[in-house]
Amino acid sequence: MMETFPGKRRPTGLDAGGRIGMAERAATIKDVAAAAGVGIATVSRVFSGTGAVAAGTRERVLAAAADLGYRPSALGRGLRTARSGGIGLIVPDVTDPFCAELTAGVLACARTLGGHVVVDAAHGDPAREAEILDRLVEQRVDGIIAVPAGDESGWRGAARVCPRLVFADRALPGLPEVPAVLADDAGGVRALVEYLAGLGHRRIAYLGAAAPGATPGVRERAFRDAHAPAGLVLDEDLVVPARPARDAAYAAAAGLLQRRDDVTAVLAAGHLLGEAAVLVARELDLRVPADVSIAMVDDVAWAELCDPPLTAVARPARDMGYRACELLLRDRARRGPAGPVLLPTELVVRGSCGALRSARPGGRPSGRSRPHAETIR
Amino acid sequence: MMETFPGKRRPTGLDAGGRIGMAERAATIKDVAAAAGVGIATVSRVFSGTGAVAAGTRERVLAAAADLGYRPSALGRGLRTARSGGIGLIVPDVTDPFCAELTAGVLACARTLGGHVVVDAAHGDPAREAEILDRLVEQRVDGIIAVPAGDESGWRGAARVCPRLVFADRALPGLPEVPAVLADDAGGVRALVEYLAGLGHRRIAYLGAAAPGATPGVRERAFRDAHAPAGLVLDEDLVVPARPARDAAYAAAAGLLQRRDDVTAVLAAGHLLGEAAVLVARELDLRVPADVSIAMVDDVAWAELCDPPLTAVARPARDMGYRACELLLRDRARRGPAGPVLLPTELVVRGSCGALRSARPGGRPSGRSRPHAETIR
DNA sequence: CCTTTCGATGGAAACGTTTCCATCTTGCCG
DNA sequence: CGGCAAGATGGAAACGTTTCCATCGAAAGG
Known part of the structure; x- marks a missing residue:
């Protein structure tokens, strides 16, 4: 069982100066088989769990493997199993x-x-x-x-x-x-619009991601569609697209907020857009939510750290990843035309959206001296 | 249904009929060789770039490969090349x-x-x-x-x-x-202590990550060591460890800020700790930086979104990853005792740390009515 | 006590590459 | 015009696994 490794030690000659430990060459299934005095098939059976192996044999194999520091190679296995x-x-x-x-x-x-x-x-x-x-x-x-x-x-x-x-x-x-x-982005955006409308906002701006090509903008459509049911009329000028990058988002937000001072609420369709909105509002000395309300899609960590904390639509990112993986690996069998899995979103109300005083239905106060509007939470 | 996906039909690899159309089974080097009328060695040479292949042959091989949708298998290659x-x-x-x-x-x-x-x-x-x-x-x-x-x-x-x-x-x-x-975390922490000391702070608290076992806390040591040179005396009670988790961090911060109302500045040794400090300060109605200054290690995105924006030590995370990978893959040759690669940090001063009025050298104001201290930026 | 059956085991063939080596053409130089 | 070098090419052996198939032994049933 002692028997040192035979031949071929350094195939490529790299790594000339000895490495830390020993590990001349990684032990293979053959080495283990030899050391345990069994056939390679048996070793394979022990490690892959398939087939029956006598308890004693299994132990011997395991011991030999441990002794040699054997790790089955995923390459060999993958090649054989095509997986x-x-x-x-x-x-x-x-x-x-x-x-x-x-x-x-x-x-x-x-x-x-x-x-x-x-x-x-x-x-x-x-x-x-x-x-x-x-x-x-x-x-x-x-x-x-x-x-x-x-x-x-x-x-x-x-x-x-x-x-x-x-x-x-x-x-x-x-x-x-x-x-x-x-x-369910559409549902999230809808909830946001309804929420803002409920607070009295009439001119809500939409900061959206300009999809490079295809995506027709589920969120944008939802934003549009939510207007009528909420008793709002859509102002096309308030639907502003931005490339999904920090600078573009900032530019878009700045453009919007400077151009239209009658906007009382901004719905950012993503955390990057939300960030831009917050930054621009600060830069323009607009108080949130007194002067302008801000809400966004994606409840990222900083939403809570903002001052005031940002109202956001939480999307179950982690679950989505989990489910996607599950869909990929688990359900190999059933394939229905089930359509996409749609996970629910949740409106997390924080302090960044204020109620509009009905006394002044449209428009944002021009001065900075206006008292805080009522805030939620 | 048409069975949309090519989900492996012949588990045993029989492949009964001629497979002219598209990939019944993934094409192998053998298929390409046959289609191009050459030996597999030649195909291999074409794809691996090694050896010489006549221009005409190469083209034929490439054409055949493209036709068959051939992709060399990393498993086969990996097995052979042990890489x-x-x-x-x-x-x-x-x-x-x-x-x-x-x-x-x-x-x-x-x-x-x-x-x-x-x-x-x-x-x-x-x-x-x-x-x-x-x-x-x-x-x-x-x-x-x-x-x-x-x-x-x-x-x-x-x-x-x-x-x-x-x-x-x-x-x-x-x-x-x-x-x-x-x-260079130590350098970063040192810079932070010096900066705070320069603003007049005398009682600086340290919110640090409690390493589960080993790490002796480079940052904590740096914090301690920076005291004397900055003319500060260390108060052991102000060095508080926390497990690196949100709840633990929050608890630690809350405990600290409630127990010691004479602390005028908090140095958080990580963004999680910083987050906790910000949240606790808000909860306790402490104004930043008027009542307490906050600074942290790790210049994450939200540091700028905070109100006020947080002073932080930026660490070159991306570079670190890049360098680590480079070190791993590139420099196979030279292995000196060179010691660890140390990348510089940078102090990013924002508005979360205020100068202490010398009139009231120690201690944080108890009421909320105190006017803002001078803020930087 | 003989036969059947089943559990345990080993041999060997794949899996898809790379690469050594041998073979076959050539072109070139003497 | 012959031999030789060099380029192009194909065959075959590895790489480390899984798995089919055959073998061997023993237990069980007759």
């Missing part, structure tokens, strides 16, 4: 709190199902998205979860190559056959 | 802004070097850390970047098994042989 146990996750940006939360959900689910996750960020670039996808396919991941950046044609081709594909957060209208896990 | 091209990243929490930023850096670097990244979160649990590590080794990643959670003994064993290991953000004192990329 890597990995799943790919493509998000726009790992730094984005929403994406990060979604990622956490995916990780949690993958963990329970015994898989690993290969993450990459496409930064909204379709070319980069395609490239990442390519790499993932090459890695033979078992499935891919993507928050697609709107380039429909790219994904159409992808859907054919992909082992399994699930969209999260956004779906592509042209690809209804790809399962998707979405938040 | 997966993947790197593992273990962070405490992907949701944490710092970790997310670090991850982004790793992704960026891996991308340029043509590798993929397997991410997982250990949530400060050594057992989980070990488990993740195990999986990564099993995946045969080429290297691992970890933000270790302090369990030294666990990592000691790991360092032996690991292909290559680099620590980021934290190093383990017992494992000096593991390369590390760190931020």
Whole structure:
């Protein structure tokens, strides 16, 4: 059992100076079999859990393996079983709190199902998205979860190559056959509009993300559609799009708030837009919510730290990731035309939206001396 | 239904009929070779870029490959070359802004070097850390970047098994042989203490992360050490540790601020602690910075959104990730005792720290009516 | 006591690559 | 005009696993 490793120690010659410990070469199943005095098939059976192995034999194998520091190679196994146990996750940006939360959900689910996750960020670039996808396919991941950046044609081709594909957060209208896990953004926006309307606001501005191409803006449509039922009339001039970047968002918010001083409430369709709104309001010396109310979609951590804390629509990012992963890995069998999974959102009311005094139905006070309007919480 | 997805129809690989159309089964190098009328070695040479191939042959191979939708399998290649091209990243929490930023850096670097990244979160649990590590080794990643959670003994064993290991953000004192990329936290904390002392603060509290076991607290030591040079005397009662979790941080901050109303400044050793300090201050109706100044380590996004914006020490998280990855993948050759890479931090002064009126050198005003102290920016 | 059956085990063939080595063309130089 | 070098190419052996299949032994049933 002592028998040192035979031949071939440093295939590539790298790493010339000895490494920290020993580990001449990683032990293989063959080494373990030899050390335990059994066949490799038996070792495989012990580790893969398949088939029957006598208790005594199993112990011997385990002991030998532990002794040699043996770890089965996922490469060998993957090659044989045509299954890597990995799943790919493509998000726009790992730094984005929403994406990060979604990622956490995916990780949690993958963990329970015994898989690993290969993450990459496409930064909204379709070319980069395609490239990442390519790499993932090459890695033979078992499935891919993507928050697609709107380039429909790219994904159409992808859907054919992909082992399994699930969209999260956004779906592509042209690809209804790809399962998707979405938040009920429309419901969230509607709730927000209703809430603001209920506070007396009549001129609500919408700061929205200008989708690069495809997405027709579920949120924007919801914003529009919510007007009539709430007794509001839509002012097209108050629907302002912005590229999903900090500078663009800031510019859009600044433009809006400077151009229209009759706006009493801003609905930001994302945390980046919300951030911009808060910053611009501060820059313009507008008090929140006295001078202008602000609310946004995405209840990120800083919403609570703001002063005043920001009213927001919470979307279950983590759950979405979890569900997407589950959809990918678990339900291999049933495939209904079930349509996308829609997860509920929740309106979290904080202090950033004030009631409008009915005495002055339209318009925001011009001076700074106006007393605080009633705030919730 | 048409059975939309190509979900592996022939588990045993029989592939009965001729597969002319699209990918019944993923095309292999053999298929391409046959289609192009060449040997598999030639196909391999075309795709791996090694060896010489006649221009005409190359074209034929490429055409055949494109036709068949061939993607070389990373599993086969990895098995043969004993190199997966993947790197593992273990962070405490992907949701944490710092970790997310670090991850982004790793992704960026891996991308340029043509590798993929397997991410997982250990949530400060050594057992989980070990488990993740195990999986990564099993995946045969080429290297691992970890933000270790302090369990030294666990990592000691790991360092032996690991292909290559680099620590980021934290190093383990017992494992000096593991390369590390760190931020100059000590310098940051020192700068913060000096800054606060310069504003006239004499009783500065330290809200620090209580490392579960090992880490002796570089930041805490720096905090202590900075006192004398700044002409301050350390009050042990003002050094309060907290587990790195929201509730614990909040409890610690609340305890501190309620117990000691003579504290005029709080130095939070992390953004979670900073968050807690801000929240508690608000809860206790303490005005920032009039009643208490707050500053923290880690310049996360919300620091600027706070009211007032928070003074913070910025640490180059993204760079750290990038450098760590570089260290892992690039410099296979030179291994000096170079010691950890130390990246500089930067003090970002915002409005959360006020100058203390010399008229009332010690102690924070008890009432709320005190006028604002001078604020910077 | 013989036969049947079943559990435990080992051998060997795949899985899809890369790469060594041998073979076959050429083109070139002497 | 012959031999040789060099370029192009194909065959085949590994890489580390799983799994089919065959073998062997023993227990159980007759």
